[in-house]
Amino acid sequence: MTIDLQALVQPDRVHKRVYTDPAIFELEMDRVFGQAWLYVGHESQVPNTGDYFTTRLGREPVVMVRHTDGEVHVMYNRCPHKGAKIVPDGSGSAGKFLRCLYHGWTFKCDGSLLSVPLRSGYEDTRLDLKDPQYSVRKVARVASHRGFVFASLSADGPELGEFLGGVATSLDNFCDRAPDGEVEVAGGVQRVIQRNNWKIFFENLHDTIHAVATHESSWRAAKEEFESMPAGTPKPFEVVIVDGNGEPLDFWEKLELKGYDRGHGFMEGIFVPPTDPVSRAYVAALEASQGAARADEILRVNRHNTIVYPSCSPHTSFQQIRVIRPLSVDRTLVEIFSFRLKGAPEATFQRTLKYTNIVNSPSSNVMPDDLEAYNRVQEGLTSDGGDWVSMHRAAGRDQALPGGRASNGNSEMPARNMFAAWASYMGVRAGDAE
């Protein structure tokens, strides 16, 4: 079967099939997830020699391991002997080397074959243990940006820095916000299963105007909660992060959206930085290490979700990364990692976890209505009630930026920008997304 992809993608609308056709999903795994730099994890998840962390890049099970020389390697979690997954799913320590459970082939932590039992059995056979095909296969390219490890399954393509373009500043600011300039993964990982195509989730990340409609139940509940408190009560953090979704459309209009080549982008922060004791102690710690001027410069970079297409979404000001793992055409796993800012007071990290618990947890009061919307989109798109998904809002009004475009907050520029990238990965053209 051949698919005429060109007929499915236009600059301001896309055909429903790109969200519902399992064959297109398989093509995406080859062409989008097979080419782009994908987020693997953070170096702090494998602090010591032999520490490992497994994940998936597209369809491929991979493992990130810290080698004896301190370097972090990313390889396929597949034994070159008969194919067993070498380490179990999850994270842990393999010790000084990786030993396959099945026949005991042993590898260094960079994947190179160290020893096999019954070596003599291979003499005079066609199996040459020095042949690299009998070492664990590494993914084609691995690179790290300030501790954030990315990998590409393809040997070709831009370097990581060029790939990230303008959103590298979000990862930089993520670390700069730590008084010691470094972050570490901590506090556990939450996992949410969504019944929708992965692109629907990405497009929602910068779909500002859905918030007031979709999240009415949670922002109203938060506002009512606050109104029930004694007059003069400072607005609790828990209320601030939920009732913010209830801002009127002209509030979102004024936010700036940036879109960059290859589908990335970010949205300005929607919350005024809080000034309660926890926040003040954090700012004091940042000023003590960086000086007041530099601290001010760092904190002025106030961002809500950043999109690093097609694998993750860092939240710079609340220290989270959501990692998006497509499972099938209509199922997506989102994993939420929280980070500790090194050198910041413990209370800052506890607030990060509060944000994780309230906004990103499977039990979030905010997200179920998103999930409901995504699911209704997914189900609606399988119907004969229409063929196209509209991305027309404010089309043709974007401003050019070096390596990207900017728009006001109510534009569907981010969706058009992501589809321009999608089309180019898939080998077709969507015009220039205007």
Next chain:
Amino acid sequence: MNFSNWQEQQEISGFLFHEARLLDEHRWDEWQRLFTPDGLYWVPLVHGQADHLNHASLFCEDALLRSMRARRLDQARAYSQQPATRTVHVLGNVALESRSDTGCMVRSAFMLLEWRKTEQRAFGGSVLHTLEREGGEWRIRMKRIDLVNCDAPHEALQVFM
């Protein structure tokens, strides 16, 4: 540790059954009133989780967050509650874990069936209630629910367990 007598066992089991019934009948206000003012409702994210401040949780809700959830569930435009989640709790293995001057800790096992839209889900695990005696009534200082599959990927968890 054993209950001191049959009455005590009946009384505490009866309290747990009543709490479960309030949840199954969506009587959120009455349920919230079972907690002490500083009472915590907590569903850890990993097995043996010792800490709810320095580790993420599935639920970690004080009075403010419980009240926000209850208010949301009752909103007309809680789209993900169209239709509402329906549940039934089954409790068993009620055992006294420890006793203190002001109350006691009770462990029970539970099964929770949940229905929404087209699908039934099952949850199960053990619950640790830290109870306090207050003016002749029992109050919950902590309800900790350890799901057998706490660390699994989950779809949305909307109602109190």
